[in-house]
Amino acid sequence: xxxxxxxxxxxxxxxxxxxxxxxxxxxxxxxxxxxxxxxxxxxxxxxxxxxxxxxxxxxxxxxxxxxxxxxxxxxxxxxxxxxxxxxxxxxxxxxxxxxxxxxxxxxxxxxxxxxxxxxxxxxxxxxxxxxxxxxxxxxxxxxxxxxxxxxxxxxxxxxxxxxxxxxxxxxxxxxxxxxxxxxxxxxxxxxxxxxxxxxxxxxxxxxxxxxxxxxxxxxxxxxxxxxxxxxxxxxxxxxxxxxxxxxxxxxxxxxxxxxxxxxxxxxxxxxxxxxxxxxxxxxxxxxxxxxxxxxxxxxxxxxxxxxxxxxxxxxxxxxxxxxxxxxxxxxxxxxxxxxxxxxxxxxxxxxxxxxxxxxxxxxxxxxx
Ligand code: SAH
Numbered sequence: 001x002x003x004x005x006x007x008x009x010x011x012x013x014x015x016x017x018x019x020x021x022x023x024x025x026x027x028x029x030x031x032x033x034x035x036x037x038x039x040x041x042x043x044x045x046x047x048x049x050x051x052x053x054x055x056x057x058x059x060x061x062x063x064x065x066x067x068x069x070x071x072x073x074x075x076x077x078x079x080x081x082x083x084x085x086x087x088x089x090x091x092x093x094x095x096x097x098x099x100x101x102x103x104x105x106x107x108x109x110x111x112x113x114x115x116x117x118x119x120x121x122x123x124x125x126x127x128x129x130x131x132x133x134x135x136x137x138x139x140x141x142x143x144x145x146x147x148x149x150x151x152x153x154x155x156x157x158x159x160x161x162x163x164x165x166x167x168x169x170x171x172x173x174x175x176x177x178x179x180x181x182x183x184x185x186x187x188x189x190x191x192x193x194x195x196x197x198x199x200x201x202x203x204x205x206x207x208x209x210x211x212x213x214x215x216x217x218x219x220x221x222x223x224x225x226x227x228x229x230x231x232x233x234x235x236x237x238x239x240x241x242x243x244x245x246x247x248x249x250x251x252x253x254x255x256x257x258x259x260x261x262x263x264x265x266x267x268x269x270x271x272x273x274x275x276x277x278x279x280x281x282x283x284x285x286x287x288x289x290x291x292x293x294x295x296x297x298x299x300x301x302x303x304x305x306x307x308x309x310x311x312x313x314x315x316x317x318x319x320x321x322x323x324x325x326x327x328x329x330x331x332x333x334x335x336x337x338x339x340x341x342x343x344x345x346x347x348x349x350x351x352x353x354x355x356x357x358x359x360x361x362x363x364x365x366x367x368x
Contacts, residue, residue: 222266
């Protein structure tokens with residue numbers, strides 16, 4: 001018998017009836033999962049052994065299997081295998097306080113971000129990204145998106161244990177910047193966000209700490225507006241004009257920049273949320289001063305924050321990362337134009353573990 005996912009409300013209800021359980025038992029179960037960050041029933045010691053064993057027969061807490069974990073001080077990259085044999089990635093990013101403030105071996109984590117995948121592969125064909133080379137295999141289900149978060153929290157708990165206030169370390173921010181285009185998997189993205197935000201049987205994340213990143217699929221941004229989804233929006237812009245954007249991202253042909261900006265304006269009008277614009281720094285292509293000036297013109301009167309992302313070199317693609325001085329000069333033009341901007345820090349970049357960067361080795365292994 002295949003096991004049901006632990007958030008399958010219908011199955012849980014059946015189980016409750018069958019075992020004549022009081023409702024608080026299920027509350028306890030969800031506390032063990034979301035508050036105590038357990039993914040194995042055996043570790044859920046506030047529940048009787050007998051009940052744990054019964055649950056274990058019918059339910060699983062994650063629907064993904066871990067294939068491989070690679071970590072360094074600032075990142076944990078997790079490769080998951082799906083039930084049908086595909087590989088997907090999630091990356092945990094540890095934002096630490098400056099070393100000089102660290103006392104008593106405390107990890108001094110400012111915050112922990114998890115980058116989740118929303119699809120197996122990607123259909124967007126952005127020229128600087130390797131993920132689409134996998135093709136698009138399928139959407140991830142709600143439970144597969146949630147499973148990445150459940151696993152990450154369990155991993156973080158084992159790694160860091162309790163904070164000074166005795167609560168566990170865990171993921172505070174979720175960004176949909178792993179494999180795939182979340183807005184092309186709208187329903188499951190939406191349903192997974194519901195679990196992230198809710199307090200009952202959920203992660204209680206703040207809506208300000210969940211970010212959907214999109215290459216700019218206009219009809220689905222409109223749907224976000226209609227459905228009143230209150231999370232943050234990041235737009236993978238990467239070019240300040242139509243001509244360059246066309247070259248980098250085929251999606252721009254279907255959803256032109258001028259129209260995209262109009263849609264974003266409607267979004268901002270409704271939510272009054274600052275938009276994060278992702279802008280990749282590719283040597284001699286996106287990093288020219290005149291492009292910085294165009295970007296200022298495009299965003300000057302908009303509620304915007306620009307993240308400059310140093311391009312990550314990859315042997316499968318013949319592009320180069322901008323040099324440091326060029327990036328700084330680009331940043332300065334934006335700042336002088338009144339745009340707030342950060343250069344995405346290099347957490348994990350050295351090892352090509354950054355979010356959105358499928359490991360090339362895995363890519364070639366995945367012959368399915
Ligand atoms: N499809 C969505 C979600 C994926 S996000 C989107 O486009 O927003 C993936 C992020 O990683 C994007 O901002 C993308 O620009 C970035 N990325 C992809 N390839 C990269 C590379 N080679 N170097 C640096 N960032 C890259």
